[in-house]
Amino acid sequence: MKLDDAYANVPYIPGGTEYPARWSAQAEAFRDALVAEGRAELGLSYGPTVRQAFDLFHPEGAAKGLCVFVHGGYWIKFDRSLWSHLAAGACERGWAVAMPSYDLCPDVRIAEITTQIAQAVSAAAARVDGPIALVGHSAGGHLVARMAMPGILPADVAARLQHVMPISPVSDLRPLLETAMNADFRLDMAAAEAESPALMPAPSVPVTIWVGGDERPVFLDQARWLAEAWDVAHHVAEHRHHFDIIEALGDPESAMLDQLLG
Template sequence: MTGKGEAAIDLEAEYNNRARVPDHQAVMLRWRAAAAAARAAHPPLEIAYGPGEREVMDLFPAGDDAPVAVFLHGGYWQALDRSWFSGLAPALLAHGVSLAIPCYDLAPAVRLGQILRQVRAATDTVRARTGVRPVVFGHSAGGHMAACMLSEGRASAAVALSGIFDLAPLIPTSLNVALRLDEAEAAALSPVHWPVPDGSTPGGTVLDCLVGGDESPEFLRQSRMMADLWGARGVETRYEALPGLNHFTVLDPLFDVDSGVVERIAALAKAG
């Protein structure tokens, strides 16, 4: 709980999405089924971006010269892997955009700073293969890392779905048992405090902050805060709460070739 001089916020309830969405397992099983079908129809290339067992990515190629989008998965930096999200590939492939989905090591085996180093290496590997910075999009923890890649000039644009841009509210929650964040580390690794991409250095200056309209007030606040803050500092930002979607179903538009979210990511990838 937090709050001084105002109603306290139950941060555990706000940020523990599996507890908040009772049918999250059913949604995740749909991800699994879609992933299996996608891998059968479009077998990916497996590309190592580092020496570690999890330092690999799946690449679903749309063609030799196709632009590439990089998807960074969620799971609070402590769960899931690339195999859950292969089902995102068909919609982007239909738009002529290749999709790369990297794995990374998970907390508590590694700290968040190490995970960010791995995501940097994966993103740079995609750029080395194509010669251009990719558009990077991610969900939840992946939305956090997508914004980080944009801040560092590694992405041509970023789309964050239900991102967490200020890590401090996670400190008193059960989610921090594995992450082991203290106040200093949380501040240092929160992109809300990082330099904005301003065009003076290479990289993109577009950040979309999307969130499910049915998500917790804290997730809605985080996305709006990030869009407003970076927008006021010159970044081309968009904020949108997608009606009727929660923290898990917010990925539903990514499976739909005709959705506005897929069309937006494809357009950013081609522009980059």
């Protein structure tokens, strides 16, 4: 369809097809290490289906707060098992990190995934005291942006939000109507508008939009649209593309984590 190529990342990233296997290996090694140290709780249920579960990684000592990472994959692929290593940076800074999976389209609609992530954040928040920072990548960037909206999270959980960081988010879902992926999303214009953070009022919680300078033009647009709609900080990381932009989460000294966690 008209916008299929515009929203395709893999063909435009050197070695793009190799990233999932690399992520999986790094994530498994990280999980194994934290399990051995007694600092990982895996497969914690937050809902009735198998995919409604999260992993929780603990820092050494008492946690300063909770960081929740929501993965991407256009709401149609991947799960929490590929991203565990990205918890390393926040854990080293003394934060607990929750990583949820969620049901995927076409089994559910995007609006249902939004509800599931709200349930996952709430379940993780019940296990970790202190402030909450939300970060999500691509489709996960859309989902954490939705968490910033009034009425999505329970009031007591929303009150704990310290920062929300959509990384390379899909903020306006209307263009996806012109992609073949919409056969799985099953969006019409009303549903797309109802799930588009860029069409919603700015939240009261601090938000920073992060995107790679070498990303596809539509992702630069999507990040800018949200930053402009909400009048929030907008960081373009030079020489980073859609797949390596998230690597900074694994580095406790990164500017990304400085902004997210303070």
